[in-house]
Each structure stands twice: as C-alpha cells, then as structure tokens.
Amino acid sequence: MSESHGLHVHTVTPVDNRKIAMWTLIGSECFLFGCLIANYLINKTRALVPPFPPQTFNVDVTTLSTFDLLMSSVAMVLALHACNARQLRKFQFWTAIVVIGGLIFLGFQYYEFHDFVVDKGLGLTTNIFGSSFFLLTGCHGLHVTVGVIWMSSILVYSLVKGEKWFNSRAVEVAGLYWHFVDVVWIIIFTVVYLFVYV
Amino acid sequence: MSVQSDHQGHAHTEATEHHGGGPTLYWTFAVILCLITLCEWMTFRFRLQLNLSNEVLVPLLLGLSAIKFTMVVGWYMHLRYDPGWLKKVFLAGLVMGGGTAIALIILIAHRASLGAF
Numbered sequence: 001m002s003e004s005h006g007l008h009v010h011t012v013t014p015v016d017n018r019k020i021a022m023w024t025l026i027g028s029e030c031f032l033f034g035c036l037i038a039n040y041l042i043n044k045t046r047a048l049v050p051p052f053p054p055q056t057f058n059v060d061v062t063t064l065s066t067f068d069l070l071m072s073s074v075a076m077v078l079a080l081h082a083c084n085a086r087q088l089r090k091f092q093f094w095t096a097i098v099v100i101g102g103l104i105f106l107g108f109q110y111y112e113f114h115d116f117v118v119d120k121g122l123g124l125t126t127n128i129f130g131s132s133f134f135l136l137t138g139c140h141g142l143h144v145t146v147g148v149i150w151m152s153s154i155l156v157y158s159l160v161k162g163e164k165w166f167n168s169r170a171v172e173v174a175g176l177y178w179h180f181v182d183v184v185w186i187i188i189f190t191v192v193y194l195f196v197y198v
Numbered sequence: 199m200s201v202q203s204d205h206q207g208h209a210h211t212e213a214t215e216h217h218g219g220g221p222t223l224y225w226t227f228a229v230i231l232c233l234i235t236l237c238e239w240m241t242f243r244f245r246l247q248l249n250l251s252n253e254v255l256v257p258l259l260l261g262l263s264a265i266k267f268t269m270v271v272g273w274y275m276h277l278r279y280d281p282g283w284l285k286k287v288f289l290a291g292l293v294m295g296g297g298t299a300i301a302l303i304i305l306i307a308h309r310a311s312l313g314a315f
Contacts (some may be wrong), residue, residue: 015284023284027291034295038302063239067232070266074228077274078221172276179275183267190263194242198252 016169022176029143033184036139037191040132047127051120053196058115062193065108066185069144072101073182076151076175083171088163091171095155098178102148109141136192140184147178219273227269238262 013020044053079094113134116122122130154174158165238259241248245255272278277285 015281020284020287023287024291027288030288030291030295031298032295034299035302038299041299041303042306059239059242063235066235070231070235071228073270073274074224074231077224081221081224176275179270183270183275186263186266186270190238190259194238194259195256197245198256 018169018173019176022173026176026180029180029184033136033139033187036132036136037187040136040192043128043132045129047129049127051122051126051129053129053133056116056120056122057193057196058112059193059196061108061112062189065105065112066189068101068104068108069182069185072098072105073179075101076178080168080171080175083166083168086166088158088166092155092158095151095158098151099148099155102144102151102178105144106141106148109137109144133192136188140181140188143181143184147174147181150174151178223273227273231266231269234262234266 075094075097079091079098082090082094116130122133124131124134151174154171241250241255241258241262250258271288277288
C-alpha cells in the first residue's frame, strides 16, 4: 500500500490494506494456536510423573480471568465506537479499561503459573503435560502482553495529541488483534481447563 | 500507526463502523457472553450431580464455546459486516488450523492404538 501524504490509501480492494493484513495475520495465528492446542491435547495424558492435569488446574480462578478478558473485549469495541463518534474522553476511558483488563488477565496468569510452579511442582520441564501447557498458555500470554503494549501506546498517543488524534483504522486494527486474543482464550478455556477430566 | 487524522480511512475503504452495531448491542452481547461462561462453569462444576457423561459434556461445552466464538468474531470483530472474501481469509486459516489440529490428534491416536508410542 502506498500512502501519499497520509491523505489517501490507494488500494485495489474496497478494504483498507491494514485491515487485510491483520485478518491475514489472524488467519495464520489460527494455524499456530491450532497446532499448539493439538500438541497439548495429544500430550496432556502422556505425562509419566505427577502432577497430572486434574491435580493442577483451578477452574474457578480461570473462569474469573475468562470473565475479565471477555469484559476487556467489550471495552475494546466500545472504545472503537467512541473513536468513530469522535468522543475523546470516552475513547480514552474505554481504552484504559482494555489495558487494565489485559493487565488483570496477566496478573491471573502470573498467579496461576506461580501456583503451578511453586505449590504444585509443575515446571516447564517437569513432564510433557507441563511443557505443552506452558507452551500454549505462555504463547497466549505473550500475545496478551503485545496487545496491552499496543493499546497502551494508542492511549498515550491520544492523551498527548488530544483532539488532533482520531485514527479509527488504527484502533480498529488493534481491536481486531485484541478480540482475536480473546477468541483464542475462549477455545483454550474450554479444551484445556473444562476438558480436564475428559 | 499513522499520526494523521482519519481522512485516509474514509476515502477508499468501507466503513464498518456505520453498520457494526452500537453500545446497546455490545452490552447485550456482553451479558450473553457472561451468561454462557457461567453456564460453562456450572456444567463443569456440577457435571457429577447432573450425571453428564463425556459423550454429552464434550459436545455441550464445544457448542457453548462455538457460540461465544461466533459472537465475538461476527459482531465484536465486525466480520459479519465485512466483504465475503475477507471472511474467507479468516476461514481459510481457521479451517487449516483446525484441520491440522484434528488430523494430528487422529494420527497420534491411531499410532498409539498400534502401540507406536
């Protein structure tokens, strides 16, 4: 895509190329997470030494973190709506909520990992269940971290620039990424945590 | 990210924001998403009392998860309002990722049944 002086985006499609790029990235990320989930499902019952999944997971805590991520997704779509309506304060408020929601989720993940490693003795190299679990959830956590940094930068930028900064496309593309991170967690929550006895 | 205001976004691109729903719809969906998550948790927590076998539990939880997935992708990500070919870009990745995952699971299960592992 070429952008001449920031006034027009020249594209052969009726869709902004940044959006196409994000959907293509999301499509390829589906492939990545599909393989990581398959890896986990194959290996979760192959551990030779404890701890095993039923002794490890705390589904109640994970349900709370799922609620948190879902609510941050709502905040994200409300931030985009406020951006489109050019309501700066509302946009900044909902973007801050997205960032806080992401940080809370990472806090839950830190608590969970700490509980597994310190209290339950499940490390990255303890058994193949631990390796595949930490690989999958760690990769997702890394994606959440990138999303938090991205949304924080948008928030800071809008705080610095004020009314001069309204970039719906930038917010929409960041929102696509954030919602995708939420969608991946919806699947992980079911196949990793809720299928622990399956 | 561009520092320009959003002139470029309006000139040559479709504007999903004009028909992508409003706060009322988003909050309604948020409540539904929370209720589904609550249903998932209750199904998991009371599966023994409800006498749910794996044959019932797995499709039930996968179905609830699929509803949440569709709601977020379709409405929050506005894919429902996007052009058909853009949906195909996403679906191609989803089908390839899901297909690879299912193929791997079947392949490993088959090898395990033959005693290869």
